[in-house]
Amino acid sequence: MATHYPLAIVIPAYKSAFLREALDSVASQSCRRFQLYVGDDASPENIGEIVREYSDVLPINYLRFEKNLGRASLVKHWERCIRMGNEPWVWLFSDDDVMEADCIESFFRELRATEGRHDLYRFNTISINRAGTQLSENPQHPQNETGADFLVAHLRGGRKSTAQELIFSRAAWASAGGFPDFPLAWASDDAFIAILGLRKPIRVIAGPRLKWRSSGQNISTLNYSPMAAQKFQACREFVLWAADFFKKTPPTNDHLVNGELNRLLENWFFQDMIYRHKLIGFRSSLEVDKLAASSWHHPRGYGFLKTMKFNCNLIREKLLRKALRLIKNPTQRAG
Numbered sequence: 001m002a003t004h005y006p007l008a009i010v011i012p013a014y015k016s017a018f019l020r021e022a023l024d025s026v027a028s029q030s031c032r033r034f035q036l037y038v039g040d041d042a043s044p045e046n047i048g049e050i051v052r053e054y055s056d057v058l059p060i061n062y063l064r065f066e067k068n069l070g071r072a073s074l075v076k077h078w079e080r081c082i083r084m085g086n087e088p089w090v091w092l093f094s095d096d097d098v099m100e101a102d103c104i105e106s107f108f109r110e111l112r113a114t115e116g117r118h119d120l121y122r123f124n125t126i127s128i129n130r131a132g133t134q135l136s137e138n139p140q141h142p143q144n145e146t147g148a149d150f151l152v153a154h155l156r157g158g159r160k161s162t163a164q165e166l167i168f169s170r171a172a173w174a175s176a177g178g179f180p181d182f183p184l185a186w187a188s189d190d191a192f193i194a195i196l197g198l199r200k201p202i203r204v205i206a207g208p209r210l211k212w213r214s215s216g217q218n219i220s221t222l223n224y225s226p227m228a229a230q231k232f233q234a235c236r237e238f239v240l241w242a243a244d245f246f247k248k249t250p251p252t253n254d255h256l257v258n259g260e261l262n263r264l265l266e267n268w269f270f271q272d273m274i275y276r277h278k279l280i281g282f283r284s285s286l287e288v289d290k291l292a293a294s295s296w297h298h299p300r301g302y303g304f305l306k307t308m309k310f311n312c313n314l315i316r317e318k319l320l321r322k323a324l325r326l327i328k329n330p331t332q333r334a335g
Contacts, residue, residue: 004035004087005033005034005035005087006033006087006088006089007033007034007035007087007089007090007091007104007107007108007167008034008035008036008037008082008084008085008086008087008089008090008091008170009026009034009035009036009037009091009093010037010039010078010081010082010084010085010090010091010092010093011036011037011038011039011081011093011094011095012039012041012070012074012077012078012081012092012094012095013038013039013040013041013043013047013051013095014040014041014043014045014047014070014095015043015045015095015096016043016045016046016047016050016095017096018095018096018097018130018213019047019050019051019095019096020050020053021096021098021132022093022094022095022096022097022098023050023051023054023058025097025098025099025100025101025211026058026093026099027054027057027058028101029099029101029102029103029104029105030101030102030104030105031102031104031105031108032059032104033104033108034059034087034091034104035059035061035085035087036058036059036060036061037060037061037062037063037081037084037085038051038060038061038062038063039063039065039077039080039081039084040062040063040064040065041065041068041069041070041077042064042065042066042067042068042069043068047064047095048062048064061084061085063084065077065080073181074184074185074188075178075179075180075181075182075185075188076181078092078163078178078179078185079178079179082170082173086170087170088169088170088171089107089111089167089168089169089170090167090168090169090170090173091107091166091167092163092164092166092168093164094163094164096213097162097164097210097211097212097213098128098132098210098211098213099123099208099210099211100208100209100210100211101208102207102208103123103205103208103209103210106205106206106207106208107121107167107205110203110205110206114203117200118200118201118202118203119168119169119172119196119197119199119200120166120167120168120169120172120193120196120197120200120202120203121166121167121168121202121203121204121205122141122161122165122166122167122193122202122203122204122205123165123204123205123208123209123210124138124140124141124165124204124209124210125138125160125162125165125209125210125211125212126138126209126210126211126212127211127212127213127214128211128212128213128214129213129214130213132211132213134211135214138159138160138212139158139159139160140204141159141202141204142204143203143204143206144201144202144203144204145197145201145202146197146198146201146202146251146252146253147193147194147195147196147197147198147202147249148194148197148198148245148246148249148250148251148252149197149251149252149253150193150194150197150202151190151193151194151242151245151246151251152251152253152256152264154190155242155264155265155267155268156264157268157271161189161190161193162189162210162212163179163185163188163189163192164210164212165210165212166189166192166193167205168196169196172196172199173196176192176195176196178192179191179192180192180195180241182233182234182237182238182241183230183231183233183234183237184230184231184234185234186230186231186234186235186238187234187235187238188234190238191238191241191242191245194242194245194249195245198249228278229284231272232273232280232284235269235272235273236269236287236288236291239265239268239269239291239295240291240295242265243261243262243265243295246261259297262295262296262297263296265295265296266292266296269288269291270306270310273310278314279311279314279315280307280310280311284307285303285304285307285308286304288303288304288306288307289301289302289303289304289307290303291303292306
């Protein structure tokens with residue numbers, strides 16, 4: 001007879017490059033009170049073959065979906081993977097990240113200590129590269145935090161967040177309507193954290209951390225043109241969502257007055273553009289102009305001119321970097 005535990009670890013899988021490392025980290029857990037679900041998004045890679053290697057060491061439910069859904073809506077693929085199980089707690093993990101060995105034990109310890117009073121628990125994180133070498137230790141979250149306070153801190157650039165660091169109540173996830181469905185699920189986790197932090201504070205799991213991989217293959221680090229356009233659209237949708245969220249739920253630790261919310265959302269929006277190192281096209285510039293007028297209350301033309309200034313600065317930075325490379329490696333000039 002199968003043993004039913006309260007935690008589902010859910011891996012929506014598409015890439016195989018680091019899947020073994022992800023599964024190794026699950027297999028190394030000091031506490032084994034979980035069921036593992038792997039949902040294969042019709043991947044062309046050998047996901048099923050890799051999962052079968054762990055069938056004797058992990059309680060795995062593997063399902064290959066015949067239709068690739070992540071290309072159209074990554075959030076909807078997450079949802080169908082979450083629905084593979086019915087455990088009361090869900091850890092939506094990934095096919096390339098790594099959990100430290102005491103993560104699950106620490107979660108259950110925190111769950112007992114708080115008597116399950118929170119809808120959302122989260123780990124602090126570090127960033128690693130393709131080889132698993134640590135790149136940075138990300139700023140730690142406070143022990144308890146409201147959703148609105150988290151969102152302000154995130155928008156100010158003080159702290160990163162990932163979907164993979166979260167363990168959430170299945171009932172709260174269903175009640176919230178799941179993750180907001182932005183293109184590529186870009187910023188969907190940030191909005192979800194804020195929503196689940198409305199009724200009950202978000203709780204940190206002290207000790208072990210999630211190791212988030214900057215692989216050059218995940219959505220966060222890929223920025224080719226079609227994906228860049230989708231991220232741009234997601235940022236627009238998130239800014240509109242966040243403005244509405246703060247109207248209903250103002251932060252408690254950081255009061256936003258005298259148009260500060262508009263400035264905060266505007267700064268976050270353009271900072272995200274800088275992070276992606278992509279020029280904003282003419283049509284997108286017109287969309288930014290509409291956003292600046294309707295949401296940030298600027299006169300028409302402001303958003304367009306700001307995107308043009310942004311593009312000029314980005315081109316200048318690219319030319320400067322190229323010049324510096326030529327100075328350091330003069331032999332490249334011949335090419």
